[in-house]
Amino acid sequence: MRDEHEEFSIFRNFTMTFKQNWEKADTHHTIPADLVKGIVNFVYPSQKLISQKIISGGCANLNIKICLEGDETPRLVRLYLRDKEAAYREQALGDLLKKMIPLPEISYVGDYAGYRFAIANFMEGITLRDLLLSKEPHNVDTIMYDVGKLLGRISHCTFPKAGFFGNNLTVIPPFFSKKLLTTFVKKWLQDAPVISQLSPETRSKIEFYFDFYAPFLPDKNEKSLVHGDFDPANILVRQVKDTWTITGILDWEFAFSGSPLWDLSNMLRYAHEMPSSFETAFLRGLKKENIFLPPHWRITTYLLTLSSLLSLLARTNPKKSPIQCTDIKNLIEFYLNCLDLSKGKL
Template sequence: MTFKSHWEKTDQNVPILGEKIQEMVSQALRGTRLLAHEIISGGCANLNVKLTLSNKPAHRILRIYLREKDAAYREQKLAQLLKQTIPLPEVTFIGDLGKYRYAVTEYMPGISLRDLLLNHPNEPMQKVMVEAGQILGAIQSHTFPQAGFFDANLKVTQPLSRQDYITFAQECMAHPLVSEQIGRETIDKISMYLDQYSFLIPDENHRHLVHADYDPPNILVDKIKDEWKITAVLDWEFAHSGSWLTDVSNMLRYAHHMPPVFEESFLRGLAESGLVLPAQWRTRTYLLDLISLLSCLVRCPPKERPKQCADIHDLIHHIIGGLDSLQDQVMFVNNEVHRPSGPWTKQVHKFLHYLRDQGFKQSPEPLGFDKHGREVVSFLKGQVSHYPLSPEASSETALLSAAKLLRTFHDMSQGFLKETSPSQNWMFPCKEPQEVICHNDFAPYNLILEGEKVVGLIDFDTAHPGPRVWDIAYALYRFAPFTHPDNEDGFGTIEDQIFRARLFCKAYGLVEENRTGLTDLIIERLQSLLDFLLKSAHDGNKKYQINMEQGHHLKYMKDIQYLKLNKLVIEEGLKLISSEKR
């Protein structure tokens, strides 16, 4: 039932007689004859009718509001506010006929994005999903004085706080329709997660424009010059001031039914619009989606809407499964980070204490363990960029400052090799020669940014003694980045990548003689990552099984082949120490 495709529709439950439609047209468009009308199936709340008229424009949409009458005026005001930045239909008339409020709107060409994704599987989705992310970036750029729900004039009359979200969810779970359909055990599980992660639920400081139903059924696309383009964002009746992650949660609700490129491309569009996903964004979207789905269940009598109820039930259990798997991931509590620990954690904490004692404050301070056995470290302020990388994280400034930080880290770690017996209790075996403590996962997602400058290094789980170039090899893979053109996480031509790699080596201070064989070492490092991923997934590790489902192993395989194919040109390019030209 991907993208609500089989949910019961409004037109199946609310018959509107043709004479009523004729009366509305006569009232709204005086002097215009209605030649034909067609109910547009697909709406779950309101009714949309395509009108064919005697006057130009020949087509318009009659939108009949069945849930909330004031939504007509909100949509009209939003169209006026957003018409310069967002493609959406203009509302030309609002009226009432008996118990019905209706609006006449501009007709926008195209098919739904849902139709494109589900019924045209051979059409590429990457560009249109990037555009969907970019448009969401433009939507959320509009802010309001406070968080809450709009009246007919877009004034917030019902404020929205963190407690309001929680109270609403609790009220939904107490509703007979909800408890009947999902049961006490599921309700208890949802309550536990809402309590555990309450600090991640949006508060009154989130004041961005939220569409609140931003998903493929509400986006129109059309093929223009052989490319699918978004022509309209529809159905703004639930729009309010709040967290833009609400719209992310709606768009990604069915991402587990789609190829990885669906989510990856959408997130790339967000990044290109300047949006940076916050820490624990996946957990945040899960929580928002749970609250939204609970609200849907309250309005979902199973006898009248059996397909919708069944789909919501499945979605709720999918989200709970996702939250279960995230239990083993990172939590932020005040200015502390609580992370899963392992047999190696005490050794890592000794190393972190040593670094900070030596004056290396760019790493977190170890604070022991919580009552659940998770390690606790201090929170480093700044931004972390996940893939697709933000413009700041992919900048040359970030690359250069990352290389300098890695050099400082390596130099300071050398003393730890002399003071202890560090060959014991590391997550991975030591690698000869033991010159420094390798971070072993030195990549943009483990670095803290202030603007474009790298100011911190986190996640030392995989640290172990080894040669400097072992860290440098992986850093080059991630920062150049030496990725196959099909890898959405990468960018640049091979010449661009070699240039960035050369800049990194120079900033680190890696002399020419130590650059020989670096390509082979990058391949070896990437192969070790691939082997670890495959073995961990085979052994039942949920995190790496999800990575496999998302095709991470296929990316690494392609990247290895790409490195082998370009080995000679990379080796030659890395030796050009004096050249800073591409």
């Protein structure tokens, strides 16, 4: 019997795998021509800017690779266009995790000409997304096993409560619970962008499933570190001899304390468009790090995926980001169909 992923493989023709063609921040935002030079002069008054290059791919912030006179290695200037306070959270997480996993270490956070920015070490490599979607020879099983192990290590970092972080990684109210997540979902279902993009029938079905499967939602006792955007677009890899190695986990601005299933659901969001080893190897890596999944983990990840997609849709302007909007709607339909099938198996 085919599983729910195979059953709806027709969706592969309509989605943009791993947000590949979503509209990017560098297409929506134009920064002043002398901004980066001004930041360099502000932070490094004795050094000269040799070159700068925008690193395309970010959907929320702008990342610019810079080379300075006298430096052997480049650096990264990160401009925070959505949430300025995220700079301090990313800096704190870099300090916390630098001995556990590869990630950017932020050496400076400041403000210049109305922009919040951070300066970090530049990490070499290409995104795992680009590798997986390319014709470059690679072993999906080996790479995804390593990704699973890294997520396992991240998940072993815990906090006193479940919720969003303040600047110093203190968890701040409102603290997470099943009821709070359901409240958020019902709010997003009433937001104008969601109403304009989803039919009343689709919105009604989403609300039904969050009520029907409420016992399977993460509870307040799950307090692991969650990356918040853990997918192949935020993982850097580099080929060393004949082996692709993970060199960095990027973009921690959405990190919070909660269930590891949030990150698992993000990583598996497009698993139905990948070889089966993409998922199975990833899950083996998690298990290697002693992360064991609950019996109905798939239903939970479907619900978490839907909540994330609704949150995105509520913040998406269909005129500015039509590709992103279309992909989100197709994914919502796919995961509702997965829940339809799951309901019949309980």
